[in-house]
Amino acid sequence: MIAHEQVETAAYEIMKKAAIDIPEDYLGGVKGMIDLETGDLSSFVLKSMVDNWEAATEDRRPMCADTGLPRYYVKVGNEARVAGGFCGVEEALRSATARATQDVPLRPNRVHPLWRTEHNNNVGINAPEIEWSFEPDADWIDVTTVHKGGLFGTDYRMLFPGDGIDGIKRVFLDTLIAFGKRGLACQPAIVGVGVGGSKDICMTLGKQAACLRVVGDANPDPKIAALEQELKELGNRIGMGAMGFVGSSMVVDCHVEVGYTHTGGMPVSVHTFCLSSRRATARLHADGRTSYRTDPKWFTPYMRRETIGWPRSDTSSASAG
Amino acid sequence: MAEERHELRQRRLTLPASAEAIAELEPGNVVYLDGVVYTAREGVYQKVVVEREALPVADLASVSNANFHCSPAAAPDGKGGYNVGGVTATASFRFSKYLADWLDLTGTKIVIGKGGMGAGDYKEVLAPRGAIYLTTVGYGTGALLGRGVKAVESVHWLEELGIAQAMWLFRVKNFGPFLVDSDTAGNSLFQRQGELVNAGIEALYAGLKPPALRRYGETDDRRDELL
Incomplete structure (x- = not known):
């Protein structure tokens, strides 16, 4: 009992x-992005974030x-x-x-x-x-x-089966670009994508994919795992880094979760967790x-x-x- | 590649900052602050700018000319003071409509927040008043900024506005990092960087067919069918 x-x-x-200690998978993911980042400003931001996480743990402050x-x-x-x-x-x-x-x-x-x-x-x-x-x-x-964070970085859209993977990619790009400008989405982040389900479950699955799966985790369905990788690379090709500055650091990892959905529809939701993924x-x-x-x-x-x-x-x- | 990256120029500024010191700052500089910063956002602006209540601090500009768009994670320490944990900025674009009056009423020369403001605000509101904008970094360096807060000098309208909206005066040391977004000429780092990013966006969508059903926002004519 x-x-x-x-x-x-x-x-x-x-x-x-959660408030004080950055999860090690996420820290490792961001450190990996610093090595690849070519933008001066974006890489400065990422290094400052690593300093910040060290200060938080040392001082026991959020x-x-x-x-x-x-x-x-x-x-x-x-x-x-x-x-x-x-x-x-x-x-x-x-x-x-x-x-x-x-x-x-x-x-x-x-x-x-x-x-x-x-x-x-x-x-x-x-x-x-x-x-x-x-x-x-x-x-x-x-x-x-x-x-x-509760304000930016999420969107939902009802697509249809004919919209296909192209449609998912468009919603993904639209969301990251809309909220990535000036870094409102606090990127780079773990991005979760919900595909299918009823509308509310589509949102729930995408949110859970962003917040409850660790960096490096892959969906057990190999075709969905390949889509996760493709979306991650697409996001990092936008040319936008931390705070919306020129760079390549947008998506630390991408996780897709699916639910059986209406035969006529393909709802999609996109969620970015924070740069301080807690x-x-x-x-x-x-x-x-x-x-x-x-x-x-x-x-x-x-x-x-x-x-x-x-x-x-x-x-x-x-x-x- | 990493070896091509350049170090950003670092500056240290004492508050209240002089016009000369502010004029030297360039977009993209990294700034650390010493002295006193104050917080004010919509709750305080509403009182002072709209309802024309008197400022709770006499001659504010001689104490601090730096307005931080921030709500601290603070709690009473049980000894009459406050325990400030993390400090993070909030998005500034929402406060645009108050800013001209606020700068005139207070003599504020440095606005600090998240994400900058519209380029028009810099050209028409901040720059003509000799004011610049500093953005917080990554928007999550709450622990580093919290470390820079050495004391709560005073807090005003706490009962009335709550912790998030109250006017806090923080004594700070080596408080940062911040990045200069706009300078005294009204140039904007965010705008310049945004234009560079925008140049590549069209190519990303090449070959991706648009969805069958459009949405309002993709057309702004509400009489349109969205098919």
Whole structure:
């Protein structure tokens, strides 16, 4: 049985870790881009960012003062049991958000959309968002927090099957160019692309692809993996680097996720995570231990299952850790 | 290749900055600041520019002539002061309409923010008043900037406007890095760089057929069918 307090403590810790410590996969990806970057200004920006991440970790201060919209992704093992139940988990996540906002400190960004009123703690109606998924043959709960900037770098468009890969490339370029100018998208970033699903799930899949898959990860479908690589190269050929200056550093990595969609349509969404890509994951084990990591391991074979059942033999290895 | 890259010129500026020191800055220079900077964005502008309330700091320009478009991650430290963690700029283009009046009312000569402002704002508003624009770098160097904030000198309208919109006066040291976007002639680094990038954009779309259904924005005539 997982204790309610264990959830709150872990959520508080990952709020701090996400805000302060840049994930190593992302740091490695950006350092790799510095070596290839030929633009003076763009490369200066990237080096400053690396200095900034070192300062954040040394001083234990947030790497970016814009907290973005802090939120959670929770993956629950099918055998997991938690004291206080799952409403209790949601309460713990809201409590941890308020506590971390005060202690880190995080900027209280969340306001009512119409009245602009706030509680100064990043908690409110539908905030923080909590998305749930499940995992077979497991008794743990994974809690991931993502702090992603909330204003720029995302678009959605309903395409049609005849628009094909050309259409996806156009939406991809349109989004990166529109929000890359002056660097409003805070590039270079991990870019997530959602293809298919219903409209809302198209957005959700693209967002999760950007925020919950690490640099270097490839979609298990080799043709989608090839598309990811092609889009990454296309983005880095725009000629735009960090802050929209001349350069080649736009896409640290590109992740595509798909969902079965309407036979007449091909919805597409594009999402850029931040130059300060902030994510952290805690695994709450059934024996009371908590372990921390930066790879959310969100897209398991179970998540991507195609038929009524799921590939039972693969799930245990893919979800171990 | 890496060996072809050039180092950018670095400058250190004491605030309030003199007209001579400001005139020496060129687009693309890297700047670090010492002295006092203040934050002001739409909440403060609304009060002072629109509602004509008095500035809460007497003779602001003699204390600081640098306006930072920023909302700090700050929280009360329990001892009557504030704990400032990260410091990051917010996008400045939204404040364009207030700026001419604000510069006239305060004597501000340095505007600091995210992403610069329109080239017209530089030519028509900032440059004629001897003011320049500095942009934060990468928009995420919150920890480096937070490190440069040595003390909160004072905070005004905190109750009324909240942490994000209040007017904060920060004592800073080696505060940066920033990049000079516009100089006193109104030249803009973002504009120049944007033009260079734009030159290659058409070629990217060559051979990619347009989608079957267009969107408003691709045509601005709302009477058009989008097919």
